[in-house]
Amino acid sequence: MNFINGNWVEGKGKRFSSLNPIDNTCIWEGNFSSNSQMKKAVQSARSAFIEWNKKDLNARLKIIKKFYSLLELNKEKIKDLINQETGKELNDSLSEVGASIAKYQNSLNAFNIRTGKSSSKVGSNKQVTSHKPHGVLSVIGPFNFPFHLPNGHITPALIAGNVVILKPSEHTPMVAELMVKLWEEAGIPNGVISLLHGGKDIVQNLAKHPLTNGVLFTGSYIAGMSLSKIMGNFPNKILALELGGNNPLVVWNTKKLIKASELIFESAFISSGQRCSCARRLILPNNKSSRKIVEILKKKVAKLSYEENSKNYFYGPLISSSAIKSFLDFQDSLVKMGGKSIIKGRKVKSKGNYISPSIIDMSNANKSHDNEIFGPMIQIQYVDTFEEAIIAANNTSFGLSAGLISDKNSLFDRFLDEISAGVINFNTTTTGASGAAPFGGSGMSGNLRPAGFYAADYCAWPVSSVINNNF
Numbered sequence: 001m002n003f004i005n006g007n008w009v010e011g012k013g014k015r016f017s018s019l020n021p022i023d024n025t026c027i028w029e030g031n032f033s034s035n036s037q038m039k040k041a042v043q044s045a046r047s048a049f050i051e052w053n054k055k056d057l058n059a060r061l062k063i064i065k066k067f068y069s070l071l072e073l074n075k076e077k078i079k080d081l082i083n084q085e086t087g088k089e090l091n092d093s094l095s096e097v098g099a100s101i102a103k104y105q106n107s108l109n110a111f112n113i114r115t116g117k118s119s120s121k122v123g124s125n126k127q128v129t130s131h132k133p134h135g136v137l138s139v140i141g142p143f144n145f146p147f148h149l150p151n152g153h154i155t156p157a158l159i160a161g162n163v164v165i166l167k168p169s170e171h172t173p174m175v176a177e178l179m180v181k182l183w184e185e186a187g188i189p190n191g192v193i194s195l196l197h198g199g200k201d202i203v204q205n206l207a208k209h210p211l212t213n214g215v216l217f218t219g220s221y222i223a224g225m226s227l228s229k230i231m232g233n234f235p236n237k238i239l240a241l242e243l244g245g246n247n248p249l250v251v252w253n254t255k256k257l258i259k260a261s262e263l264i265f266e267s268a269f270i271s272s273g274q275r276c277s278c279a280r281r282l283i284l285p286n287n288k289s290s291r292k293i294v295e296i297l298k299k300k301v302a303k304l305s306y307e308e309n310s311k312n313y314f315y316g317p318l319i320s321s322s323a324i325k326s327f328l329d330f331q332d333s334l335v336k337m338g339g340k341s342i343i344k345g346r347k348v349k350s351k352g353n354y355i356s357p358s359i360i361d362m363s364n365a366n367k368s369h370d371n372e373i374f375g376p377m378i379q380i381q382y383v384d385t386f387e388e389a390i391i392a393a394n395n396t397s398f399g400l401s402a403g404l405i406s407d408k409n410s411l412f413d414r415f416l417d418e419i420s421a422g423v424i425n426f427n428t429t430t431t432g433a434s435g436a437a438p439f440g441g442s443g444m445s446g447n448l449r450p451a452g453f454y455a456a457d458y459c460a461w462p463v464s465s466v467i468n469n470n471f
Helices: 034-055 057-073 075-086 090-101 102-113 148-160 173-186 200-208 221-231 257-273 288-302 321-336 385-393 409-418
Strands: 002-004 007-009 013-020 026-031 120-121 127-134 134-138 163-168 192-197 214-218 238-242 248-253 281-287 340-343 360-361 378-381 401-405 423-426 460-467
Touching: 002 034, 002 173, 007 221, 013 173, 013 385, 026 075, 026 288, 026 340, 034 163, 034 192, 034 200, 034 221, 034 401, 057 075, 057 090, 057 102, 057 148, 057 173, 075 090, 090 102, 102 148, 102 238, 102 460, 120 221, 127 192, 127 238, 134 148, 148 163, 148 173, 148 214, 163 173, 173 192, 200 214, 214 221, 221 257, 248 257, 248 385, 257 281, 257 288, 281 288, 281 385, 288 340, 288 360, 321 340, 321 360, 321 378, 378 385, 401 409, 409 423, 409 460
Parallel strands: 134 163, 134 214, 163 192, 214 238, 248 281, 248 401, 281 378, 360 378, 401 423
Antiparallel strands: 002 007, 002 192, 013 026, 120 127, 127 460, 340 360
């Protein structure tokens, strides 16, 4: 169901369904919204913006806090829906809910720090900096964090005084509907939040609509580029792109081989590699210790269980059968380029979209892809010096996350200085990120509008005033 102007309505577009990746059973059916329904949603959002923006901040926060109290009360239900629609293991799903719950305080802190009101004296006058909301913002959600990532746009947008039209992933309509139902129960005024199911046509039409003011997008580079070309015709609108990564993890000068292996394993394979910050490339010194690390990784992969909600707190199926095909095709292409398959990823169950991890040595390959593959695959490259490791790590057009594992703190100083990425971690996973910090990247990983704590920046625009009170 779509949610337009406070009403739940059947979509008038094409039929689609949501499949449980654990066994590929159909768990939801519905319709895309039509173009006329999209126009109604935009019109109601534009009307609602006037009153929502006029509300005192505390009045807005009262409703937002009510939503977060409902989120806490319904966390088990949300966890179960995330598990059903994405296949994420239950603890992984619960972790997403926990990150969502933490978003309120982080967003409020960011609003006050990044976009609050400040003043200073300039001669006999007062200079005041304040901020205003954009208006109607479209939030385009991904499948891999179907609650947390849209919520990470919606909450700061609403705090700032914007209204939101949510277009979730076609893979996760149930999670999106539950989220909006909680907002409805919290007392959100009609039109302040709308829900439109649909594909890329709806996204493009929202971007072009004269009454919308921006798009907050999380997804692939290809989809982001397509959207960027459209938005290039509308320089008056805000566009925040959170895209993917071909993320490097460098291990250098460490004697803690088991700990290093654990960090590599989690960086590459958490959520079955379906996180944009997962390590895709492992860069190692060309020595015996590195071979031992790879052997430890092989043993850890061999111990993985592919049963539904097993004790692998992070490992589940891929989102779809087409994702499996893309994964296997990408793996085959790397081998054809000269990559050596150390562990070959395979479909491991007749039911569901389970696939085993892939580890490929690309050190002697003729070439490689600079693409993001959304799955449990890591490419190894052996190098002789730390200088070569940094060059290899930067050998990508993406720039989302990067990590260094080392016993030498001094190496991280250089790594931080020379690596081009928005998230650069030391002796932890590449996926480790805090909601109290910005999250975004350079190059093909986005358009330099980071989310996380800095989401406040793209949810409001600054206004400067010089005030003479002695006139």
